[in-house]
Amino acid sequence: MNMMKNIVLIGFMGTGKTSVGKLLAVKIGYAFVDTDAKIEEDNHLTIPEIFAQHGEFYFREREAEAVKAVAAEDNMVISTGGGVVLREENMAALRQSGCIVALTASADVIVERTSRNNDRPLLESENRRRAVEELMQQRAVLYAKADYMIDTGNMTPLQVVEEICDFVRRRGDFRA
Numbered sequence: 001m002n003m004m005k006n007i008v009l010i011g012f013m014g015t016g017k018t019s020v021g022k023l024l025a026v027k028i029g030y031a032f033v034d035t036d037a038k039i040e041e042d043n044h045l046t047i048p049e050i051f052a053q054h055g056e057f058y059f060r061e062r063e064a065e066a067v068k069a070v071a072a073e074d075n076m077v078i079s080t081g082g083g084v085v086l087r088e089e090n091m092a093a094l095r096q097s098g099c100i101v102a103l104t105a106s107a108d109v110i111v112e113r114t115s116r117n118n119d120r121p122l123l124e125s126e127n128r129r130r131a132v133e134e135l136m137q138q139r140a141v142l143y144a145k146a147d148y149m150i151d152t153g154n155m156t157p158l159q160v161v162e163e164i165c166d167f168v169r170r171r172g173d174f175r176a
Protein backbone atom coordinates (compact mmCIF):
# COMPACT_ATOMS: atom_id res chain seq x y z
CA MET A 1 0.00 0.00 0.00
CA ASN A 2 1.14 3.53 -0.71
CA MET A 3 2.00 5.82 2.18
CA MET A 4 -0.95 8.15 2.60
CA LYS A 5 0.31 11.64 1.99
CA ASN A 6 -2.69 13.86 1.46
CA ILE A 7 -6.28 14.08 2.62
CA VAL A 8 -8.57 14.75 -0.33
CA LEU A 9 -12.09 16.10 0.12
CA ILE A 10 -14.60 15.35 -2.60
CA GLY A 11 -18.35 15.89 -2.71
CA PHE A 12 -21.18 17.82 -4.25
CA MET A 13 -21.24 21.63 -4.38
CA GLY A 14 -22.21 23.03 -0.99
CA THR A 15 -21.16 20.07 1.11
CA GLY A 16 -18.53 22.20 2.86
CA LYS A 17 -15.30 20.94 1.28
CA THR A 18 -13.55 24.31 1.35
CA SER A 19 -14.53 25.39 4.88
CA VAL A 20 -13.82 21.96 6.31
CA GLY A 21 -10.58 21.61 4.35
CA LYS A 22 -9.19 24.91 5.64
CA LEU A 23 -9.98 24.04 9.27
CA LEU A 24 -8.66 20.51 8.93
CA ALA A 25 -5.37 21.75 7.46
CA VAL A 26 -4.85 24.14 10.38
CA LYS A 27 -5.67 21.42 12.88
CA ILE A 28 -3.23 18.82 11.53
CA GLY A 29 -0.56 21.25 10.34
CA TYR A 30 -0.91 20.43 6.66
CA ALA A 31 -0.93 22.94 3.81
CA PHE A 32 -4.31 23.61 2.22
CA VAL A 33 -5.14 23.81 -1.44
CA ASP A 34 -8.47 24.16 -3.17
CA THR A 35 -8.42 23.08 -6.81
CA ASP A 36 -11.03 25.69 -7.83
CA ALA A 37 -8.95 28.47 -6.26
CA LYS A 38 -5.85 27.13 -8.02
CA ILE A 39 -7.66 27.09 -11.37
CA GLU A 40 -8.79 30.69 -10.81
CA GLU A 41 -5.28 31.82 -9.91
CA ASP A 42 -3.55 29.94 -12.71
CA ASN A 43 -5.99 31.23 -15.34
CA HIS A 44 -6.58 34.74 -13.95
CA LEU A 45 -10.32 34.18 -14.30
CA THR A 46 -13.09 33.25 -11.87
CA ILE A 47 -14.88 29.92 -12.31
CA PRO A 48 -18.04 31.63 -13.68
CA GLU A 49 -15.84 33.57 -16.14
CA ILE A 50 -14.15 30.38 -17.31
CA PHE A 51 -17.52 28.70 -17.91
CA ALA A 52 -18.95 31.78 -19.64
CA GLN A 53 -15.95 32.48 -21.86
CA HIS A 54 -14.69 28.97 -22.60
CA GLY A 55 -17.36 26.44 -21.61
CA GLU A 56 -17.43 23.41 -19.34
CA PHE A 57 -15.06 21.21 -21.35
CA TYR A 58 -12.32 23.82 -21.14
CA PHE A 59 -12.92 24.10 -17.38
CA ARG A 60 -12.64 20.30 -16.99
CA GLU A 61 -9.32 20.36 -18.83
CA ARG A 62 -7.99 23.06 -16.49
CA GLU A 63 -9.37 21.09 -13.54
CA ALA A 64 -7.54 17.93 -14.65
CA GLU A 65 -4.28 19.93 -14.86
CA ALA A 66 -4.81 21.39 -11.38
CA VAL A 67 -5.54 17.93 -9.96
CA LYS A 68 -2.40 16.48 -11.50
CA ALA A 69 -0.31 19.27 -9.98
CA VAL A 70 -1.74 19.06 -6.46
CA ALA A 71 -1.71 15.25 -6.39
CA ALA A 72 2.06 15.39 -6.84
CA GLU A 73 2.48 17.23 -3.51
CA ASP A 74 2.57 15.78 0.03
CA ASN A 75 1.15 16.72 3.40
CA MET A 76 -1.72 18.62 1.91
CA VAL A 77 -5.40 18.87 2.54
CA ILE A 78 -6.88 19.09 -0.96
CA SER A 79 -10.42 20.37 -1.47
CA THR A 80 -11.77 19.67 -4.92
CA GLY A 81 -14.58 20.97 -7.10
CA GLY A 82 -17.76 18.88 -7.08
CA GLY A 83 -17.18 17.63 -10.62
CA VAL A 84 -13.69 16.27 -10.05
CA VAL A 85 -15.15 12.76 -9.84
CA LEU A 86 -16.33 12.95 -13.45
CA ARG A 87 -12.89 12.00 -14.80
CA GLU A 88 -11.40 8.72 -13.72
CA GLU A 89 -7.90 10.09 -14.39
CA ASN A 90 -8.52 12.71 -11.66
CA MET A 91 -9.65 10.13 -9.16
CA ALA A 92 -6.77 7.78 -9.98
CA ALA A 93 -4.24 10.57 -9.34
CA LEU A 94 -5.96 11.65 -6.11
CA ARG A 95 -6.33 8.10 -4.81
CA GLN A 96 -2.65 7.52 -5.44
CA SER A 97 -1.86 10.69 -3.49
CA GLY A 98 -3.79 10.01 -0.29
CA CYS A 99 -7.10 9.08 1.23
CA ILE A 100 -10.37 10.29 -0.19
CA VAL A 101 -13.12 11.60 2.09
CA ALA A 102 -16.51 12.41 0.57
CA LEU A 103 -18.72 15.01 2.20
CA THR A 104 -22.43 14.62 1.50
CA ALA A 105 -25.64 16.49 2.26
CA SER A 106 -29.28 16.23 1.24
CA ALA A 107 -30.64 18.14 -1.76
CA ASP A 108 -32.51 20.46 0.64
CA VAL A 109 -29.31 21.38 2.46
CA ILE A 110 -27.42 21.87 -0.81
CA VAL A 111 -30.12 24.11 -2.27
CA GLU A 112 -30.16 26.17 0.90
CA ARG A 113 -26.37 26.51 1.10
CA THR A 114 -25.78 27.22 -2.57
CA SER A 115 -28.53 29.79 -2.98
CA ARG A 116 -26.48 32.22 -0.90
CA ASN A 117 -24.34 33.04 -3.93
CA ASN A 118 -24.15 32.85 -7.70
CA ASP A 119 -20.71 31.43 -8.23
CA ARG A 120 -21.77 27.98 -9.49
CA PRO A 121 -22.56 28.05 -13.20
CA LEU A 122 -24.02 24.53 -13.23
CA LEU A 123 -26.73 25.59 -10.78
CA GLU A 124 -27.74 28.79 -12.57
CA SER A 125 -30.93 27.23 -13.86
CA GLU A 126 -34.51 28.36 -13.35
CA ASN A 127 -35.08 25.38 -11.14
CA ARG A 128 -32.06 25.05 -8.89
CA ARG A 129 -33.56 22.21 -6.94
CA ARG A 130 -34.07 20.12 -10.07
CA ALA A 131 -30.50 20.89 -11.24
CA VAL A 132 -29.14 19.80 -7.85
CA GLU A 133 -31.20 16.61 -7.79
CA GLU A 134 -30.25 15.60 -11.33
CA LEU A 135 -26.54 16.18 -10.85
CA MET A 136 -26.57 14.49 -7.43
CA GLN A 137 -28.25 11.46 -8.89
CA GLN A 138 -25.75 11.21 -11.75
CA ARG A 139 -22.79 11.53 -9.43
CA ALA A 140 -23.85 9.67 -6.26
CA VAL A 141 -22.15 6.47 -7.38
CA LEU A 142 -18.90 8.35 -8.00
CA TYR A 143 -18.80 10.04 -4.58
CA ALA A 144 -19.58 6.67 -2.98
CA LYS A 145 -16.19 5.35 -4.13
CA ALA A 146 -14.49 7.44 -1.43
CA ASP A 147 -12.62 5.75 1.42
CA TYR A 148 -14.98 7.41 3.89
CA MET A 149 -18.25 9.37 3.66
CA ILE A 150 -19.64 11.95 6.07
CA ASP A 151 -23.11 13.46 5.92
CA THR A 152 -22.46 17.08 6.86
CA GLY A 153 -26.15 18.08 6.94
CA ASN A 154 -26.46 18.49 10.70
CA MET A 155 -22.83 19.07 11.51
CA THR A 156 -20.67 22.14 11.98
CA PRO A 157 -17.43 22.30 9.99
CA LEU A 158 -15.49 21.66 13.23
CA GLN A 159 -17.47 18.51 13.94
CA VAL A 160 -16.73 17.29 10.42
CA VAL A 161 -13.03 17.99 11.00
CA GLU A 162 -13.14 15.91 14.21
CA GLU A 163 -14.76 13.04 12.37
CA ILE A 164 -12.14 13.12 9.62
CA CYS A 165 -9.37 13.16 12.23
CA ASP A 166 -10.92 10.12 13.98
CA PHE A 167 -11.06 8.32 10.66
CA VAL A 168 -7.44 9.00 9.72
CA ARG A 169 -6.27 8.11 13.23
CA ARG A 170 -8.09 4.80 12.99
CA ARG A 171 -6.34 4.12 9.71
CA GLY A 172 -3.04 4.90 11.35
CA ASP A 173 -1.87 6.92 8.36
CA PHE A 174 -1.53 10.32 9.98
CA ARG A 175 -0.41 11.98 13.17
CA ALA A 176 -3.77 13.80 13.35
Ligand code: S3P
Pocket residue numbers: 011012013014017036047080081082083084119120121122
Ligand atom coordinates in the same frame (compact mmCIF):
# COMPACT_ATOMS: atom_id res chain seq x y z
C1 S3P B 1 -18.58 22.12 -10.02
C2 S3P B 1 -18.34 22.46 -8.70
C3 S3P B 1 -17.69 23.72 -8.33
C4 S3P B 1 -16.78 24.20 -9.47
C5 S3P B 1 -17.53 24.29 -10.74
C6 S3P B 1 -18.15 22.94 -11.16
C7 S3P B 1 -19.28 20.83 -10.29
O1 S3P B 1 -16.93 23.54 -7.14
O2 S3P B 1 -15.68 23.34 -9.61
O3 S3P B 1 -18.53 25.25 -10.58
O4 S3P B 1 -19.25 20.36 -11.44
O5 S3P B 1 -19.86 20.25 -9.33
P1 S3P B 1 -17.58 23.42 -5.65
O6 S3P B 1 -17.95 21.98 -5.46
O7 S3P B 1 -16.45 23.82 -4.77
O8 S3P B 1 -18.73 24.33 -5.60
